[in-house]
Amino acid sequence: MKKDNKKVIYWLLTGCLLIFIMVIVGGITRLTHSGLSMSNYKLISGTIPPMNEVEWNEAFELYKKYPEYQKINNQFTLEDFKSIYFWEWFHRVIGRFIGIVFIIPFIYFLIRKQLSKPTIKKALILMLLGGFQGFLGWFMVKSGLIDRPDVSHYRLAMHLTTAFITFAYTFWVALDLIYPNKKVIDLKFRNLVRWGLVILLIQIIYGAFVAGLDAGLLHNHWPLMNDGALIHESVYIEQSPTIMNFIEGKSGVQFVHRYLAYLVVGIILFIWYKSKRLEKTKMQSKALNLLLIIVGIQFLLGVFTLIYRVPIALGVLHQVVAFFLLGAMTFSLHRFSK
Incomplete structure:
Protein backbone atom coordinates (compact mmCIF):
# COMPACT_ATOMS: atom_id res chain seq x y z
CA MET A 1 0.00 0.00 0.00
CA LYS A 2 1.31 3.43 -0.94
CA LYS A 3 2.62 5.45 1.98
CA ASP A 4 1.78 9.15 2.54
CA ASN A 5 -1.09 8.99 0.05
CA LYS A 6 -3.85 11.51 -0.62
CA LYS A 7 -5.83 10.39 2.44
CA VAL A 8 -2.92 11.41 4.67
CA ILE A 9 -2.72 14.81 2.94
CA TYR A 10 -6.47 15.37 3.38
CA TRP A 11 -6.14 14.41 7.06
CA LEU A 12 -3.43 17.01 7.61
CA LEU A 13 -5.27 19.73 5.69
CA THR A 14 -8.44 18.97 7.68
CA GLY A 15 -6.38 19.52 10.82
CA CYS A 16 -5.24 22.89 9.42
CA LEU A 17 -8.85 23.88 8.75
CA LEU A 18 -9.98 22.89 12.25
CA ILE A 19 -7.14 24.82 13.89
CA PHE A 20 -8.13 27.81 11.75
CA ILE A 21 -11.76 27.54 12.95
CA MET A 22 -10.61 27.17 16.54
CA VAL A 23 -8.53 30.35 16.32
CA ILE A 24 -11.54 32.24 14.92
CA VAL A 25 -13.76 31.02 17.75
CA GLY A 26 -10.97 31.81 20.22
CA GLY A 27 -10.86 35.36 18.88
CA ILE A 28 -14.62 35.75 19.30
CA THR A 29 -14.34 34.28 22.79
CA ARG A 30 -11.72 36.85 23.71
CA LEU A 31 -13.51 39.83 22.14
CA THR A 32 -16.83 38.94 23.81
CA HIS A 33 -15.02 38.46 27.16
CA SER A 34 -16.35 34.90 27.38
CA GLY A 35 -13.14 33.07 28.27
CA LEU A 36 -13.68 32.85 32.04
CA SER A 37 -17.30 31.71 31.94
CA MET A 38 -16.39 28.02 32.41
CA SER A 39 -14.67 28.07 35.76
CA ASN A 40 -13.76 24.39 35.97
CA TYR A 41 -12.03 21.94 33.67
CA LYS A 42 -13.56 18.56 32.87
CA LEU A 43 -11.97 16.79 29.95
CA ILE A 44 -14.85 14.40 29.19
CA SER A 45 -17.98 15.59 31.00
CA GLY A 46 -17.18 19.20 30.14
CA THR A 47 -18.03 18.41 26.52
CA ILE A 48 -21.74 18.44 27.37
CA PRO A 49 -23.14 21.90 28.29
CA PRO A 50 -25.78 22.40 30.99
CA MET A 51 -28.96 20.72 29.75
CA ASN A 52 -31.61 22.09 32.10
CA GLU A 53 -32.34 25.02 34.38
CA VAL A 54 -30.87 23.30 37.45
CA GLU A 55 -27.54 22.66 35.71
CA TRP A 56 -27.45 26.20 34.33
CA ASN A 57 -27.97 27.64 37.79
CA GLU A 58 -25.21 25.42 39.19
CA ALA A 59 -22.80 26.66 36.51
CA PHE A 60 -23.84 30.27 37.16
CA GLU A 61 -23.37 29.91 40.92
CA LEU A 62 -19.87 28.53 40.31
CA TYR A 63 -19.10 31.52 38.04
CA LYS A 64 -20.19 33.88 40.84
CA LYS A 65 -17.34 32.62 43.04
CA TYR A 66 -14.65 34.06 40.78
CA PRO A 67 -13.23 37.57 40.25
CA GLU A 68 -14.78 38.30 36.85
CA TYR A 69 -18.32 38.12 38.23
CA GLN A 70 -17.47 39.74 41.56
CA LYS A 71 -15.56 42.70 40.10
CA ILE A 72 -17.05 43.23 36.63
CA ASN A 73 -20.17 41.21 35.83
CA ASN A 74 -22.06 41.25 39.13
CA GLN A 75 -25.08 42.69 37.30
CA PHE A 76 -25.29 39.61 35.06
CA THR A 77 -28.50 37.62 34.84
CA LEU A 78 -28.61 33.93 33.98
CA GLU A 79 -29.37 34.82 30.35
CA ASP A 80 -26.30 37.07 30.20
CA PHE A 81 -24.21 34.23 31.56
CA LYS A 82 -25.54 31.80 28.96
CA SER A 83 -24.46 34.11 26.14
CA ILE A 84 -20.82 34.18 27.23
CA TYR A 85 -20.79 30.52 28.29
CA PHE A 86 -21.57 29.40 24.74
CA TRP A 87 -18.41 30.75 23.12
CA GLU A 88 -16.03 29.31 25.71
CA TRP A 89 -17.83 25.95 25.62
CA PHE A 90 -17.73 25.92 21.80
CA HIS A 91 -14.03 26.81 21.85
CA ARG A 92 -13.25 23.89 24.17
CA VAL A 93 -15.39 21.44 22.20
CA ILE A 94 -13.53 22.28 18.99
CA GLY A 95 -10.26 21.67 20.82
CA ARG A 96 -11.42 18.20 21.88
CA PHE A 97 -12.68 17.48 18.37
CA ILE A 98 -9.30 18.42 16.89
CA GLY A 99 -7.67 15.92 19.24
CA ILE A 100 -10.00 13.16 18.00
CA VAL A 101 -9.45 14.12 14.35
CA PHE A 102 -5.68 13.89 14.82
CA ILE A 103 -5.42 10.77 17.00
CA ILE A 104 -7.95 8.35 15.46
CA PRO A 105 -6.80 8.72 11.81
CA PHE A 106 -3.18 8.60 12.99
CA ILE A 107 -3.79 5.21 14.61
CA TYR A 108 -5.67 4.04 11.50
CA PHE A 109 -2.83 5.09 9.19
CA LEU A 110 -0.30 3.38 11.47
CA ILE A 111 -2.24 0.11 11.43
CA ARG A 112 -2.66 0.32 7.66
CA LYS A 113 1.05 1.20 7.27
CA GLN A 114 0.24 4.28 5.20
CA LEU A 115 2.76 6.57 6.91
CA SER A 116 6.45 6.75 6.13
CA LYS A 117 8.89 6.97 9.05
CA PRO A 118 9.57 10.72 8.53
CA THR A 119 5.81 11.42 8.50
CA ILE A 120 5.29 9.35 11.67
CA LYS A 121 7.94 11.42 13.46
CA LYS A 122 6.35 14.67 12.27
CA ALA A 123 2.88 13.46 13.29
CA LEU A 124 4.14 12.66 16.79
CA ILE A 125 5.48 16.21 17.06
CA LEU A 126 2.02 17.44 16.03
CA MET A 127 0.46 15.33 18.80
CA LEU A 128 2.81 16.89 21.35
CA LEU A 129 2.02 20.39 20.08
CA GLY A 130 -1.71 19.67 20.29
CA GLY A 131 -1.47 18.35 23.84
CA PHE A 132 0.67 21.29 24.88
CA GLN A 133 -1.84 23.67 23.33
CA GLY A 134 -4.65 22.12 25.38
CA PHE A 135 -2.60 22.50 28.56
CA LEU A 136 -1.84 26.14 27.74
CA GLY A 137 -5.55 26.83 27.27
CA TRP A 138 -6.32 25.80 30.83
CA PHE A 139 -3.11 27.40 32.13
CA MET A 140 -4.31 30.67 30.58
CA VAL A 141 -7.85 30.46 31.98
CA LYS A 142 -6.52 29.59 35.44
CA SER A 143 -4.67 32.94 35.61
CA GLY A 144 -8.02 34.75 35.58
CA LEU A 145 -9.60 32.70 38.37
CA ILE A 146 -7.39 33.68 41.29
CA ASP A 147 -7.39 37.38 42.14
CA ARG A 148 -7.81 39.25 38.84
CA PRO A 149 -10.81 39.28 36.48
CA ASP A 150 -8.72 38.75 33.36
CA VAL A 151 -6.21 36.25 32.01
CA SER A 152 -2.48 36.90 31.90
CA HIS A 153 -1.50 38.44 28.56
CA TYR A 154 1.68 36.36 28.70
CA ARG A 155 -0.31 33.14 28.92
CA LEU A 156 -2.73 34.35 26.24
CA ALA A 157 0.25 34.99 23.95
CA MET A 158 1.62 31.51 24.65
CA HIS A 159 -1.75 29.92 23.91
CA LEU A 160 -2.37 31.87 20.69
CA THR A 161 1.17 31.63 19.35
CA THR A 162 1.27 27.86 19.93
CA ALA A 163 -1.97 27.55 17.95
CA PHE A 164 -0.42 29.50 15.06
CA ILE A 165 2.78 27.42 15.21
CA THR A 166 0.80 24.16 15.33
CA PHE A 167 -1.11 25.27 12.23
CA ALA A 168 2.07 26.28 10.41
CA TYR A 169 3.80 22.99 11.21
CA THR A 170 0.75 20.93 10.19
CA PHE A 171 0.61 22.88 6.93
CA TRP A 172 4.35 22.33 6.41
CA VAL A 173 4.01 18.55 6.86
CA ALA A 174 1.14 18.52 4.35
CA LEU A 175 3.23 20.56 1.91
CA ASP A 176 6.09 18.06 2.27
CA LEU A 177 3.73 15.40 0.93
CA ILE A 178 2.10 17.56 -1.73
CA TYR A 179 5.43 18.87 -3.05
CA PRO A 180 8.06 16.19 -2.36
CA ASN A 181 10.54 17.93 -4.68
CA LYS A 182 11.86 21.36 -3.73
Whole structure:
Protein backbone atom coordinates (compact mmCIF):
# COMPACT_ATOMS: atom_id res chain seq x y z
CA MET A 1 0.00 0.00 0.00
CA LYS A 2 1.31 3.43 -0.94
CA LYS A 3 2.62 5.45 1.98
CA ASP A 4 1.78 9.15 2.54
CA ASN A 5 -1.09 8.99 0.05
CA LYS A 6 -3.85 11.51 -0.62
CA LYS A 7 -5.83 10.39 2.44
CA VAL A 8 -2.92 11.41 4.67
CA ILE A 9 -2.72 14.81 2.94
CA TYR A 10 -6.47 15.37 3.38
CA TRP A 11 -6.14 14.41 7.06
CA LEU A 12 -3.43 17.01 7.61
CA LEU A 13 -5.27 19.73 5.69
CA THR A 14 -8.44 18.97 7.68
CA GLY A 15 -6.38 19.52 10.82
CA CYS A 16 -5.24 22.89 9.42
CA LEU A 17 -8.85 23.88 8.75
CA LEU A 18 -9.98 22.89 12.25
CA ILE A 19 -7.14 24.82 13.89
CA PHE A 20 -8.13 27.81 11.75
CA ILE A 21 -11.76 27.54 12.95
CA MET A 22 -10.61 27.17 16.54
CA VAL A 23 -8.53 30.35 16.32
CA ILE A 24 -11.54 32.24 14.92
CA VAL A 25 -13.76 31.02 17.75
CA GLY A 26 -10.97 31.81 20.22
CA GLY A 27 -10.86 35.36 18.88
CA ILE A 28 -14.62 35.75 19.30
CA THR A 29 -14.34 34.28 22.79
CA ARG A 30 -11.72 36.85 23.71
CA LEU A 31 -13.51 39.83 22.14
CA THR A 32 -16.83 38.94 23.81
CA HIS A 33 -15.02 38.46 27.16
CA SER A 34 -16.35 34.90 27.38
CA GLY A 35 -13.14 33.07 28.27
CA LEU A 36 -13.68 32.85 32.04
CA SER A 37 -17.30 31.71 31.94
CA MET A 38 -16.39 28.02 32.41
CA SER A 39 -14.67 28.07 35.76
CA ASN A 40 -13.76 24.39 35.97
CA TYR A 41 -12.03 21.94 33.67
CA LYS A 42 -13.56 18.56 32.87
CA LEU A 43 -11.97 16.79 29.95
CA ILE A 44 -14.85 14.40 29.19
CA SER A 45 -17.98 15.59 31.00
CA GLY A 46 -17.18 19.20 30.14
CA THR A 47 -18.03 18.41 26.52
CA ILE A 48 -21.74 18.44 27.37
CA PRO A 49 -23.14 21.90 28.29
CA PRO A 50 -25.78 22.40 30.99
CA MET A 51 -28.96 20.72 29.75
CA ASN A 52 -31.61 22.09 32.10
CA GLU A 53 -32.34 25.02 34.38
CA VAL A 54 -30.87 23.30 37.45
CA GLU A 55 -27.54 22.66 35.71
CA TRP A 56 -27.45 26.20 34.33
CA ASN A 57 -27.97 27.64 37.79
CA GLU A 58 -25.21 25.42 39.19
CA ALA A 59 -22.80 26.66 36.51
CA PHE A 60 -23.84 30.27 37.16
CA GLU A 61 -23.37 29.91 40.92
CA LEU A 62 -19.87 28.53 40.31
CA TYR A 63 -19.10 31.52 38.04
CA LYS A 64 -20.19 33.88 40.84
CA LYS A 65 -17.34 32.62 43.04
CA TYR A 66 -14.65 34.06 40.78
CA PRO A 67 -13.23 37.57 40.25
CA GLU A 68 -14.78 38.30 36.85
CA TYR A 69 -18.32 38.12 38.23
CA GLN A 70 -17.47 39.74 41.56
CA LYS A 71 -15.56 42.70 40.10
CA ILE A 72 -17.05 43.23 36.63
CA ASN A 73 -20.17 41.21 35.83
CA ASN A 74 -22.06 41.25 39.13
CA GLN A 75 -25.08 42.69 37.30
CA PHE A 76 -25.29 39.61 35.06
CA THR A 77 -28.50 37.62 34.84
CA LEU A 78 -28.61 33.93 33.98
CA GLU A 79 -29.37 34.82 30.35
CA ASP A 80 -26.30 37.07 30.20
CA PHE A 81 -24.21 34.23 31.56
CA LYS A 82 -25.54 31.80 28.96
CA SER A 83 -24.46 34.11 26.14
CA ILE A 84 -20.82 34.18 27.23
CA TYR A 85 -20.79 30.52 28.29
CA PHE A 86 -21.57 29.40 24.74
CA TRP A 87 -18.41 30.75 23.12
CA GLU A 88 -16.03 29.31 25.71
CA TRP A 89 -17.83 25.95 25.62
CA PHE A 90 -17.73 25.92 21.80
CA HIS A 91 -14.03 26.81 21.85
CA ARG A 92 -13.25 23.89 24.17
CA VAL A 93 -15.39 21.44 22.20
CA ILE A 94 -13.53 22.28 18.99
CA GLY A 95 -10.26 21.67 20.82
CA ARG A 96 -11.42 18.20 21.88
CA PHE A 97 -12.68 17.48 18.37
CA ILE A 98 -9.30 18.42 16.89
CA GLY A 99 -7.67 15.92 19.24
CA ILE A 100 -10.00 13.16 18.00
CA VAL A 101 -9.45 14.12 14.35
CA PHE A 102 -5.68 13.89 14.82
CA ILE A 103 -5.42 10.77 17.00
CA ILE A 104 -7.95 8.35 15.46
CA PRO A 105 -6.80 8.72 11.81
CA PHE A 106 -3.18 8.60 12.99
CA ILE A 107 -3.79 5.21 14.61
CA TYR A 108 -5.67 4.04 11.50
CA PHE A 109 -2.83 5.09 9.19
CA LEU A 110 -0.30 3.38 11.47
CA ILE A 111 -2.24 0.11 11.43
CA ARG A 112 -2.66 0.32 7.66
CA LYS A 113 1.05 1.20 7.27
CA GLN A 114 0.24 4.28 5.20
CA LEU A 115 2.76 6.57 6.91
CA SER A 116 6.45 6.75 6.13
CA LYS A 117 8.89 6.97 9.05
CA PRO A 118 9.57 10.72 8.53
CA THR A 119 5.81 11.42 8.50
CA ILE A 120 5.29 9.35 11.67
CA LYS A 121 7.94 11.42 13.46
CA LYS A 122 6.35 14.67 12.27
CA ALA A 123 2.88 13.46 13.29
CA LEU A 124 4.14 12.66 16.79
CA ILE A 125 5.48 16.21 17.06
CA LEU A 126 2.02 17.44 16.03
CA MET A 127 0.46 15.33 18.80
CA LEU A 128 2.81 16.89 21.35
CA LEU A 129 2.02 20.39 20.08
CA GLY A 130 -1.71 19.67 20.29
CA GLY A 131 -1.47 18.35 23.84
CA PHE A 132 0.67 21.29 24.88
CA GLN A 133 -1.84 23.67 23.33
CA GLY A 134 -4.65 22.12 25.38
CA PHE A 135 -2.60 22.50 28.56
CA LEU A 136 -1.84 26.14 27.74
CA GLY A 137 -5.55 26.83 27.27
CA TRP A 138 -6.32 25.80 30.83
CA PHE A 139 -3.11 27.40 32.13
CA MET A 140 -4.31 30.67 30.58
CA VAL A 141 -7.85 30.46 31.98
CA LYS A 142 -6.52 29.59 35.44
CA SER A 143 -4.67 32.94 35.61
CA GLY A 144 -8.02 34.75 35.58
CA LEU A 145 -9.60 32.70 38.37
CA ILE A 146 -7.39 33.68 41.29
CA ASP A 147 -7.39 37.38 42.14
CA ARG A 148 -7.81 39.25 38.84
CA PRO A 149 -10.81 39.28 36.48
CA ASP A 150 -8.72 38.75 33.36
CA VAL A 151 -6.21 36.25 32.01
CA SER A 152 -2.48 36.90 31.90
CA HIS A 153 -1.50 38.44 28.56
CA TYR A 154 1.68 36.36 28.70
CA ARG A 155 -0.31 33.14 28.92
CA LEU A 156 -2.73 34.35 26.24
CA ALA A 157 0.25 34.99 23.95
CA MET A 158 1.62 31.51 24.65
CA HIS A 159 -1.75 29.92 23.91
CA LEU A 160 -2.37 31.87 20.69
CA THR A 161 1.17 31.63 19.35
CA THR A 162 1.27 27.86 19.93
CA ALA A 163 -1.97 27.55 17.95
CA PHE A 164 -0.42 29.50 15.06
CA ILE A 165 2.78 27.42 15.21
CA THR A 166 0.80 24.16 15.33
CA PHE A 167 -1.11 25.27 12.23
CA ALA A 168 2.07 26.28 10.41
CA TYR A 169 3.80 22.99 11.21
CA THR A 170 0.75 20.93 10.19
CA PHE A 171 0.61 22.88 6.93
CA TRP A 172 4.35 22.33 6.41
CA VAL A 173 4.01 18.55 6.86
CA ALA A 174 1.14 18.52 4.35
CA LEU A 175 3.23 20.56 1.91
CA ASP A 176 6.09 18.06 2.27
CA LEU A 177 3.73 15.40 0.93
CA ILE A 178 2.10 17.56 -1.73
CA TYR A 179 5.43 18.87 -3.05
CA PRO A 180 8.06 16.19 -2.36
CA ASN A 181 10.54 17.93 -4.68
CA LYS A 182 11.86 21.36 -3.73
CA LYS A 183 14.10 23.75 -5.60
CA VAL A 184 16.52 25.85 -3.56
CA ILE A 185 17.53 28.68 -5.85
CA ASP A 186 19.38 30.88 -3.37
CA LEU A 187 20.32 30.08 0.22
CA LYS A 188 20.59 33.75 1.19
CA PHE A 189 17.11 34.38 -0.16
CA ARG A 190 15.74 31.39 1.74
CA ASN A 191 17.29 32.74 4.94
CA LEU A 192 15.71 36.13 4.25
CA VAL A 193 12.28 34.46 4.10
CA ARG A 194 13.12 32.67 7.37
CA TRP A 195 13.80 36.02 9.02
CA GLY A 196 10.50 37.26 7.67
CA LEU A 197 8.77 34.33 9.37
CA VAL A 198 10.53 35.05 12.68
CA ILE A 199 9.51 38.72 12.62
CA LEU A 200 5.94 37.75 11.74
CA LEU A 201 5.79 35.38 14.74
CA ILE A 202 7.04 38.15 17.04
CA GLN A 203 4.30 40.38 15.64
CA ILE A 204 1.73 37.66 16.35
CA ILE A 205 2.99 37.51 19.95
CA TYR A 206 2.56 41.26 20.28
CA GLY A 207 -0.88 41.01 18.74
CA ALA A 208 -1.76 38.64 21.58
CA PHE A 209 -0.28 41.11 24.08
CA VAL A 210 -2.50 43.86 22.63
CA ALA A 211 -5.55 41.57 22.92
CA GLY A 212 -4.69 40.44 26.43
CA LEU A 213 -4.22 43.98 27.72
CA ASP A 214 -7.11 45.49 25.70
CA ALA A 215 -4.46 47.87 24.39
CA GLY A 216 -6.38 48.46 21.17
CA LEU A 217 -8.96 50.50 23.08
CA LEU A 218 -6.68 53.53 23.44
CA HIS A 219 -4.64 55.70 21.07
CA ASN A 220 -7.22 55.18 18.36
CA HIS A 221 -5.46 57.41 15.87
CA TRP A 222 -3.34 56.71 12.82
CA PRO A 223 -0.61 57.21 11.69
CA LEU A 224 0.37 58.99 14.93
CA MET A 225 -0.55 57.62 18.32
CA ASN A 226 -2.42 60.58 19.74
CA ASP A 227 -3.03 64.24 18.90
CA GLY A 228 0.04 64.62 16.73
CA ALA A 229 2.37 62.70 19.05
CA LEU A 230 4.53 60.04 17.47
CA ILE A 231 4.87 58.26 20.82
CA HIS A 232 2.32 59.04 23.48
CA GLU A 233 3.77 60.12 26.81
CA SER A 234 1.99 57.29 28.65
CA VAL A 235 4.39 54.86 26.96
CA TYR A 236 6.99 56.17 29.39
CA ILE A 237 4.97 56.83 32.52
CA GLU A 238 2.88 53.68 32.92
CA GLN A 239 5.58 51.65 34.63
CA SER A 240 9.12 51.72 35.87
CA PRO A 241 11.60 50.62 34.64
CA THR A 242 10.75 52.02 31.20
CA ILE A 243 11.48 48.77 29.37
CA MET A 244 8.52 47.10 31.10
CA ASN A 245 6.18 49.53 29.37
CA PHE A 246 6.93 47.76 26.10
CA ILE A 247 5.99 44.38 27.58
CA GLU A 248 3.27 45.10 30.14
CA GLY A 249 2.11 48.69 29.50
CA LYS A 250 -0.88 49.17 27.22
CA SER A 251 0.58 52.14 25.40
CA GLY A 252 4.00 50.56 25.02
CA VAL A 253 2.63 47.25 23.76
CA GLN A 254 0.46 49.02 21.20
CA PHE A 255 3.46 51.12 20.12
CA VAL A 256 5.56 48.00 19.47
CA HIS A 257 2.69 46.26 17.64
CA ARG A 258 2.19 49.32 15.42
CA TYR A 259 5.80 49.64 14.36
CA LEU A 260 6.39 45.91 14.02
CA ALA A 261 3.59 46.06 11.45
CA TYR A 262 5.70 48.46 9.38
CA LEU A 263 8.65 46.11 9.76
CA VAL A 264 6.61 43.09 8.63
CA VAL A 265 5.36 44.99 5.57
CA GLY A 266 8.89 46.25 4.88
CA ILE A 267 10.59 42.86 4.99
CA ILE A 268 7.89 41.25 2.81
CA LEU A 269 8.28 44.05 0.28
CA PHE A 270 12.04 43.49 0.39
CA ILE A 271 11.58 39.72 -0.08
CA TRP A 272 9.34 40.34 -3.08
CA TYR A 273 11.77 42.87 -4.56
CA LYS A 274 14.81 40.60 -4.10
CA SER A 275 12.95 37.71 -5.72
CA LYS A 276 12.66 39.69 -8.97
CA ARG A 277 16.32 38.97 -9.67
CA LEU A 278 15.88 35.21 -9.25
CA GLU A 279 14.72 32.63 -11.73
CA LYS A 280 11.68 31.15 -10.05
CA THR A 281 9.09 28.48 -10.71
CA LYS A 282 5.48 29.56 -11.26
CA MET A 283 4.51 28.28 -7.84
CA GLN A 284 7.30 30.24 -6.16
CA SER A 285 6.19 33.43 -7.94
CA LYS A 286 2.55 32.84 -6.95
CA ALA A 287 3.55 32.23 -3.33
CA LEU A 288 5.40 35.56 -3.07
CA ASN A 289 2.67 37.51 -4.90
CA LEU A 290 0.07 36.05 -2.54
CA LEU A 291 2.24 36.98 0.44
CA LEU A 292 2.46 40.57 -0.77
CA ILE A 293 -1.30 40.88 -1.31
CA ILE A 294 -2.19 39.42 2.08
CA VAL A 295 0.23 41.60 4.04
CA GLY A 296 -1.29 44.68 2.38
CA ILE A 297 -4.80 43.60 3.36
CA GLN A 298 -3.66 42.80 6.90
CA PHE A 299 -2.00 46.19 7.34
CA LEU A 300 -5.17 48.03 6.26
CA LEU A 301 -7.29 45.85 8.55
CA GLY A 302 -4.99 46.68 11.45
CA VAL A 303 -5.42 50.41 10.82
CA PHE A 304 -9.22 50.22 10.62
CA THR A 305 -9.44 47.89 13.64
CA LEU A 306 -7.50 50.46 15.66
CA ILE A 307 -9.38 53.53 14.41
CA TYR A 308 -12.79 51.96 15.16
CA ARG A 309 -11.68 50.71 18.61
CA VAL A 310 -11.69 46.98 17.89
CA PRO A 311 -15.28 46.10 16.94
CA ILE A 312 -15.78 42.33 17.13
CA ALA A 313 -16.13 41.87 13.35
CA LEU A 314 -12.92 43.75 12.54
CA GLY A 315 -11.03 42.22 15.45
CA VAL A 316 -11.88 38.69 14.34
CA LEU A 317 -11.16 39.50 10.69
CA HIS A 318 -7.77 40.95 11.64
CA GLN A 319 -6.91 37.69 13.40
CA VAL A 320 -8.21 35.60 10.49
CA VAL A 321 -6.03 37.44 7.96
CA ALA A 322 -3.04 37.06 10.32
CA PHE A 323 -3.66 33.34 9.99
CA PHE A 324 -3.67 33.59 6.20
CA LEU A 325 -0.51 35.69 6.33
CA LEU A 326 1.28 33.04 8.36
CA GLY A 327 0.04 30.40 5.93
CA ALA A 328 1.35 32.40 2.95
CA MET A 329 4.71 32.93 4.66
CA THR A 330 4.95 29.21 5.49
CA PHE A 331 4.06 28.29 1.91
CA SER A 332 6.63 30.74 0.53
CA LEU A 333 9.37 29.41 2.80
CA HIS A 334 8.51 25.84 1.88
CA ARG A 335 8.78 26.62 -1.83
CA PHE A 336 12.30 28.01 -1.31
CA SER A 337 13.58 25.37 1.12
CA LYS A 338 15.48 22.14 0.67
